[in-house]
Amino acid sequence: MRLIDHYRSIVGDQIVEELFLLGKRLQGKTIQNINSTALGGGVAEILSRMIPLMAELGVEVWWDVIHGDNEFFEVTKKIHNALHGVDIGLSHDDLQHFLAVNKKNTQKLQRWGDIVFVHDPQPVALIKKKKKLQNKWLWRCHIDFSRPRPGVWRLLQKFIEKYDTAVFSAPAFARKLKIRQVLVSPSIDPLSDKNKELGQVFIDSVLKRFGIDKEKPIITQISRFDYLKDPVGVIRAYRMVKKYIDCQLVLAGGGATDDPEGAGVLEEVKNAAEGDKDIFVLHLPPDSHLEINALQRSSTVILQKSLREGFGLTVCEALWKEKPVIASAVGGIPLQIAHRYSGILTYTIEGTAYWIKQLIHEPDYAKRLGVNGKQHVKNNFLITRHIQDYLLLFLSLDNLSDVVQLS
Ligand code: UDP
Secondary structure, X not given: OOHHHHHHHHHOHHHXXXXXXXXXXXXXXXXXXXXXXXXXXXXXXXXXXXXHHHHHOOOEEEEEEOOOOHHHHHHHHHHHHHHOOOOOOOOHHHHHHHHHHXXXXXXXXXXXXXXXXXXXXXXXXXXXXXXXXXXXXXXXXXXXXXXXXXXXXXXXXXXXXXXXXXXXXXXXXXXXXXXXXXXXXXXXXXXXXXXXXXXXXXHHHHHHHHOOOOOOOEEEEEOOOOHHHOHHXXXXXXXXHHOOOOOEEEEEEOOOOOOOOHHHHHHHHHHHHOOOOOEEEEEOOXXXXXXXXXXXXXXXXXXXXXXXXXXXXXXXXXXXXXXXXEEEXXXXXXXXXXXXXXXXXXXXXXXXXXXXXXXXXXXHHHHHHXXXXXXXXXXXXEHHHHHHHHHHHHHHHHHHHHOOOOO
């Protein structure tokens, strides 16, 4: 049985058949994805699941990862933070290094697709190659673009506007651009190790391995150790709850090869958690999908207390498991959670603590939020819908001149 056939029982035959029709229309075209990490974070998570499925649909698609030294990833992390609205200083040398590494990667790449699909700012300057190739280029933004720092935005804009189309995850991220902008939400794969059903024996064994007590409420946040995920804020919210309810906190995550700040943040989190044996700071290797799945499934409440968020796949992952989620109303999270219907949106540490207490005290209500959340994810954020959007987008590139420009 092909991989794609396993999705029929979840989304129905018609959707899978439509995907095959779209795949057929793309035959003869090559699609090249380019990003900056093969491991860690949402982009790698999605591409690793999507590419084999697209190949089964008959689409010739591949994935290249650009290489950079530590200095490059320090600079791109600065750019990433600035796009999330953080005030950073990007020096002339930073910029020169950013451009030099992009240039080096352009020279190193052996082959180019008919459609080049570039993910996020790190490889954005590869676009300089377009002039020579005369192919189609898409720039896919996975990060929160609602309030970028103007200087860094202007710098990126120069590159982005050379692409044929820019793709954003949420309407709030649309910018004034001279090129076409398209909204495509990310997705989760219900059949991946991260999201598939698990047996209770395995789930219990994971809790046991980490020393977590399954009889006490478990509050969990799964995230890379990143300031913008606010893990220290999560600890503060937990401490407010802990005064009233004997509960545990799990902060689980790893790093991404393109994120140099992770080790420092992890250190801060460990310091903040010190002395409390009910806080579990778990630094997980990148292939811990089954463990993360088990932790999510055994949680009483799941948090995503991000200060900024592109989309927040972890929210979808938790909702798919029918878990009540309390998450910040930032970036793409409000697309996933309708407040008090499919989860809880909060703005502060105090609000987060208040809702953790409420949901632990009202398990029936918490369960309803999770059930509604799963339905919402099923309708909107599964990988099959995402593939369909992408295939349509690739097809639309041949008819770009017919598109009315609104900007
Ligand atoms: N993730 C993981 N291991 C970790 C931390 C996160 O596999 O240690 C996964 C998580 O389950 C989710 C993705 O990485 O699938 C994170 O995507 P999200 O959009 O939530 O945030 P990003 O890291 O892209 O900012």
